[in-house]
Amino acid sequence: MQRRTILSLATLAALPLAAKAADPVKIGFLVKQAEEPWFQDEWKFAEAAAKDKGFTLVKIGVPNGEKTLAAIDNLAAQKAVGFVICAPDVKLGVAINRAAKRHKLKVMSVDDQLVDGAGKPIADIPHMGISGYEIGKQVGAGLLAEIKARGWKLEEVGVLRVAYDQLPTGRERTMGAVDALKAGGMPAANVVDAPQAKTDTESAFNAANIAFTKNAKFKKWVAFGLNDEAALGAVRAGEGRGIKADAMLAIGIGGSQTALNEFTKPTATGFFGTVLISPKRHGYETAAMVYDWATAGKTPPPVTLTSGILMTRANQAEIRKQMGL
Numbered sequence: 552m553q554r555r556t557i558l559s560l561a562t563l564a565a566l567p568l569a570a571k572a573a574d575p576v577k578i579g580f581l582v583k584q585a586e587e588p589w590f591q592d593e594w595k596f597a598e599a600a601a602k603d604k605g606f607t608l609v610k611i612g613v614p615n616g617e618k619t620l621a622a623i624d625n626l627a628a629q630k631a632v633g634f635v636i637c638a639p640d641v642k643l644g645v646a647i648n649r650a651a652k653r654h655k656l657k658v659m660s661v662d663d664q665l666v667d668g669a670g671k672p673i674a675d676i677p678h679m680g681i682s683g684y685e686i687g688k689q690v691g692a693g694l695l696a697e698i699k700a701r702g703w704k705l706e707e708v709g710v711l712r713v714a715y716d717q718l719p720t721g722r723e724r725t726m727g728a729v730d731a732l733k734a735g736g737m738p739a740a741n742v743v744d745a746p747q748a749k750t751d752t753e754s755a756f757n758a759a760n761i762a763f764t765k766n767a768k769f770k771k772w773v774a775f776g777l778n779d780e781a782a783l784g785a786v787r788a789g790e791g792r793g794i795k796a797d798a799m800l801a802i803g804i805g806g807s808q809t810a811l812n813e814f815t816k817p818t819a820t821g822f823f824g825t826v827l828i829s830p831k832r833h834g835y836e837t838a839a840m841v842y843d844w845a846t847a848g849k850t851p852p853p854v855t856l857t858s859g860i861l862m863t864r865a866n867q868a869e870i871r872k873q874m875g876l
Contacts, residue, residue, distance in 0.1 A: 576606040578841050579626040579634030579656075580834075581619065583663075584750065585612030588808035589778065589830060590637070593661070596834030597635070604842050609634075616643050623650040632845035633657030635837040641666050641719065644673045657845045661837045663720055664854075677844075677851035679837050681828055683720040686859045687727020687775075689826045690802045693861045694728070694773045695735040697800055697823060705735075709769030710742045711762055711785050713755045713776030721750070721777035724804055728775045741769070745785070750777060752809070755784025763792050771798045779803030779810045779825050786813075786821040796821045804828065806862055806874075814864040826859035829874055833857065 580597045582590040594610050601608040609631060613619040619638055626634055633656050638647060644665030651658040660678045667673050698708060712729060715721040729742055743766050745758035755776055763772075772794060774785035782803035789799045799821030803810055806827030813822040840851040862870040 574630070576842065576846060577609055577626070577629055577631035578606050578838055578845070579609045579611060579622070579631050579636075580838060581611050581613045581622050581634055581636040581638075583613060583637050583639040585610075585614075587751070587778075587780070589805050592807065592830035593637075593834035596831045597838035600835045600838040600842070604839055606842050608838065613639060615639050616646070619643055620646060620650055623647065623654065623656065627654035627656060631656060633659070633841040635659050635661050635841055636665075637662040638665060642668075642670075644676070648673055648676060657841050659837055659841050659844075659851055661833050663718065666719075672854075674853065677840070677853055677855075679833060679840075679851075679855040679857065680720065681859065682856050683723030684727040686804055686826050686828070687724040687729075688731040689727075689859055689861060690724070690775050690804060691728040691731025691735070693802050693824055693826070694775070694800060695732060695737075698773065701800075703771055705737050706741070707769070707771055708737070708741060709766055709772045710737060711759060711772055711774040712742060712744050713758055713774065713781040713785055714744050714746045715750055715777050715781070716746070718750070718777065724777050725775060732773075747776070747781065747784070750780065752780040752784040752787070755781040756788045757784075759785040759788035760791070763788060763794070770794075772800070774799070774801040774821075775803070777804060779805045779807045782825070783809055783813065783822055789821055794821070802826065802861070804859070806830075806859075806871075810862070811867065814867050819864055824861055824863040827862040827870060827874060828859045829857060831874070 597608050611622045613622050641663050660676055664672050664678045665676050712725045743762050745762040747754040747758040782801040786801045796819050800823050801821050803825040806825050810825040843849040
């Protein structure tokens, strides 16, 4: 009887430990603009990783530095083991790294690489992103090919660079496009900068509108920016000024729902294409990597760069199928 009681007490004593072991592992996924289709797609694929791996995904929008640091504290309070982040400002890198270390959280950046006070990438934060410059060159090459297909004369074409240079990858993407166009014979004097205040369609629309007003001599335009929203903003501004699809050629970056919505319109618009980056890899793989890192000690590679592919109205169904979308 006494032995049975001792066993029962031992069993009861072990219950809290068993319950704790059964608690789901939590991984955070923090993004700077939760309303953007690209980040919605990343979250969707991160959720798929959570389902496959058996962890809980905590999705948090972090539009500024204060909310970013509060979100990290929040994750620690929820006993998360790590997080993936696309920060609102890459210069928050040191503060993010310090907060993660204080709470013993694994951290991995996605899309925009975090930098230190000197502007250099933080070596101990693994990163998954794209080669912004190479993606930009793909945009430029796509524009050149379509300019040639349409029989346009390069000297008569205005080049609208919707610029968000405070984000390094934003500048890399747009300058890659500019350099590819120049290498193809586009006059440097035809390039017009249109700085946008934010990375959404409305800001791009406002920036493009000003640029079109100041450069009315060009009757044909090509346009691009750091994402699909930038290219679409330029197209909408052009439409408002009578620059229709036969005189406007824009290629975005991302392959987001924004682009797909344009492709499915009954009549083609000036939004010709998008360089599709896989949100599946950026969402699924980063979340899975942080999980494996926190639970199995498998450190992610220091840098993983993904590539893109030009998707147009004509090939979008086939391309999306190839990319598992």
